[in-house]
Every structure is written in structure tokens, then in C-alpha cells.
Amino acid sequence: MTDTAAPATDPTVESTGPNEHGYRTFRLGGFTFHRDEHFAHVEWPTGRHVLSIEAFLKALMRDVAWNFFYGIVNFDAVIGTMNHYGTVDLFAGRYNDAYRKAELDHQENFPHEQIIATFKAILADWTNDGYDPFAAPQETGSPFGEKRGDNLAAITRTRVTANRMVGVPGDEPLRSDATGHPINRMFADVPQDEPSVEPAPGYEAEVAAFNLYAYLSRSDVTWNPSVVSVCRDSLYCPTTEEFILPIIHGNDRVEWFVQLSDEIHWKVEDRETGEPRANVVMKAGDVAAMPADIRHQGYSPKRAMLLVWENGSPELPDLIAQGKAPKTAVEF
Amino acid sequence: MATYTTRFGSLDDYDKGGVELINDNARNYVFSNMFEVAAGARPWEKVGVAKNMEYVLEVIRAEGTSEWRATAHDEFALVVDGQVTVELLDPDQPQVGEGASGSVAVDGDPAGTPMGRVVAGRGHMTLLPAGRCYRFSAERPSVILLQTIEGPGTVYRWSEICQTA
DSSP states (O other), X not given: OOOOOOOTTOTTOEEEOOOTTSOOEXXXXXXXXXXXXXXXXXXXXXXXXXEEHHHHHHHHXXXXXXXXXXXXXXXXXXXXXXXXXXXXXXXXXXXXXXXXXXXXXXXXXXXXXXXXXXXXXXXXXXXXXXXXXTSOGGGSOOOOSSOOOOOHHHHTXXXXXXXXXXXXXXXXXXXXXXXXXXXXXXXXXXXXXXXXXXXXXXXXXXXXEEEHHHHHHTOOXXXXXXXOEEETTXXXXXXXXXXXXXXXXXXXXXEEEEEOSSEEEEEEEEXXXXXXXXXXXXXXXXXXXXOTTEEEEEEEEEEEEEXXXXXXXXXXXXXXXXXXXXXXXXXX | OOOOOOOOOOSSSOOOOEEEESSSOGGGGOOEEHHHHHHTSOTTOEEEEEXXXXXXXXXXXXXXXXXXXXXXXXXXXXXXXXXXXXXXXEESSOOSOTTOOSEEEOSSSOOEEEEEEEEEOTTEEEEEOTTOEEEEEEEEEEEEEEEEEOOTTEEOOHHHHSOOO
């Protein structure tokens, strides 16, 4: 996973400026990105699009932090990226039925290194001091206005990726006040007790356990899965969710959700056209699969704990490219 | 300042959501609830509630003392209700082939060196290390969500546990 923002001086990044608002303008192939006090503007050879700068930065933050994730990251109904695991498509209107029918859609494929460098540079230049794109709306400052400083510390967080399990000696550490992870205001009632771990001498590295719920109650980000346990290619990627998932995730493989606490509502649409297919309401204890031919966006009224379960098999991209990956998790 | 109540489910108190269809088939979402599954399961049954190719998540109703099991790969037991004690043992002889998937039942009490134990409550996740044996016990009905690979003990009953319409 990525953890370093590229400066605007990276030779692979085309940029000009700053403009009258203090922000640089970026070019990637036929796409141009510029911002003003309120909006991000994206232009391509057959059209243009405008997004709230807040929505744009939150989506861009996830796309960069997740290294383009699995499949499609739609910033909204028009703009987004599709990961081919080595190269990445940047598109406008490609997964929007009206744009497709009007032949206004456009997409270009870029080497991973080129697009990630450009996206990091945009994020670094356009994120102002005091604004954290990972934070819940009530827990951060404003992204709007003329340029004022930056927030590199917030946008270059290292994503947690345990090798075996959080808390195992030598692996990812637990969170605490001392590590800079206070209990979130919406999880103040979550018990912080730890399991009783009683290893026999010589087995300290293998007799291991931790309080996952306490760990999640101290997460300082929203909608940002991190890996806490690894069973071969099976990855537990829990995350804490509040407000709206800043992207609309278009699956290229089956993905599973286990609702550990509270409640999330998912709007599910057809991956290609955006036509609504279902609403999925998940309450504590519920388990559901997201098929590989949909896109989904979550709404979380209260900060909630969601276990995202992924299959990170290196064989899957080839199966997906050949159209051989299953679209549904189970036939019954 | 507002106060918030975090809602966790349990065997005795859970509220299930569901799939509200617009233009789809409910079966595509394989929607179930861990507590409902555990409520209808026999003690120590390993009921698959999620499957991604060979990988599975199993719900286990923990009640009494389980058999000993051996695993060739790491597994992870998350207690989602109640309290479960996990005993770990380093067997004198391998109890499962290196490339095996899922866990296998071990006959009787395997010979070996006790490695220690974990007493895990709700929200606690325990490593079940590769090549070792483990046994669960629970004084009152509890629920485990197990991250593992499909094995000989995995039970599927999708039509019974999932929303179908």
C-alpha cells in the first residue's frame, strides 16, 4: 500500500500554476484537473465535470491509499478509475449509461506509477492545513477556500497491514492513547478489556489474542479497511464507517461484509450502467456478499464497525481478465 | 455533548436487516445473520456463512467443550458473543498434512506439550496457529466467527440460513 505523497515536482507529474486561488493545475494524458475555492474541475477531450472539492478529495484519498483497490473506484457517477493491477484506467462517463449513449464517455489507460504519482501530487497540493480527507465530517476542518498550507501527515498515513495478526509479537501493534489513538467519541461505550492470554514458556509468539472491537474503537479514519489477520490469501479488513462511503465501489470480484456493530445501508447498482438493483440494510451480526457485477455505496448513520472480507489471491486478476472469476459467491 | 450507544448483537438479542430488492435476486447477496445461524446450530457445528472460492467464514455455536482439532494453516477465532476458553497444544506428532485446508478433528486427547490458553470475551480475536491443536470450551452458549479455509468439517445450509426472496 502507498504511504508517501509525491511532490508536485515529481518529473512524471505534469502541472502548472499556482492559479489565482493558490492551487496547481494538473494534466494526465487528455485529462486536466484544476480546483477553485469550492470545486474540483475535470476536463477531457469530449466533456467536462465539476465535483465538490470535499467529495473529490475524499474519493481521491481512498483511491491513493487503497492503491486503486479491487476493480472500479467511482468518484461519483461520472469520474473514476479501474484497476488492471499494473495499469489503471482513468475514465469519464464510462460507467454512466447516458454518457455512453451520447458517446461523451472517455477513458485512458496509464502505467500505475504515472497515475499514482499524479494523484498523490494533486492530493498533496489541494489538501489544506486542518482538513483530513479520512476523517468523519464532524472531526475535521474545512477543505474549502484559498490555499492555506497542507496536511501531509493526514494524507500519508501508513495503512495497517498485519502479516499474521495484530498484536502478535513483531506484527502490527495494538492502538492506545500512547500511540495517538484515543477512543472515538461514538465508541466511548465499547469495552476496552483485553483477553486473558496465558502462554506456556517458549510459546509467547504463538499464544496471542487481542480485543478487535477495542482496536476498532480507536481508529482515527473512516471508510479505510486495514488488514488485521491473514489466513493465506483470506484477509480480514475491518474498518469504521461514519457518514457516506466517499466512493462508489465497482466490484471485480466477490466481496463480503460482516456487520460487527450498529447499522449500514448499502445502495447497490449495476456496475456497468448505474441502474439500481437493491438496497441492503445490515445490522449487527448480519453477513452479506457483494456480487462481482455491481457497484455499491454505504451510508452509516452512527460510526459502525464493519468487517470487510477480501480474497487477495494473486490468481484472481488473471481470472477476472479472462472473465472466469465467479460473479456471485455461492449458488444455492 | 451527545452520547452514543454502540449496538452489538447477541444470541439473545439481535435485530436482522435484509435485502430490499429493486431489480435483482436476493440469493446473490447470500444474506444471513451470525446469531440467527448460531441459535439454530448444534454445539460446535462449523456452519459456513461466507465463502470466497476456497476460503470460508464459519459460525460456531460454542457450548460445553469441543473436540480437539488440528490446523495446517493459521485460523482466527473471533468471539462475537459470550466467553470462550481456547486451549492450545503442540502435538508430539503432526496431526494434519502440511498442505491441508481447514481443520481436522483429532481422535481423543492428542499427546503433546500444552502451549497455554486464552480466555476470550466478546470482540476478542485469538490466533489458532498453523501446525498446532486447539480445543474450545464455553460455560454458556457463545458464538465464534472463524476465519479459515473450507475443510472436512465445514457445513453448508445456504437455503436455510439465507434470504431467498
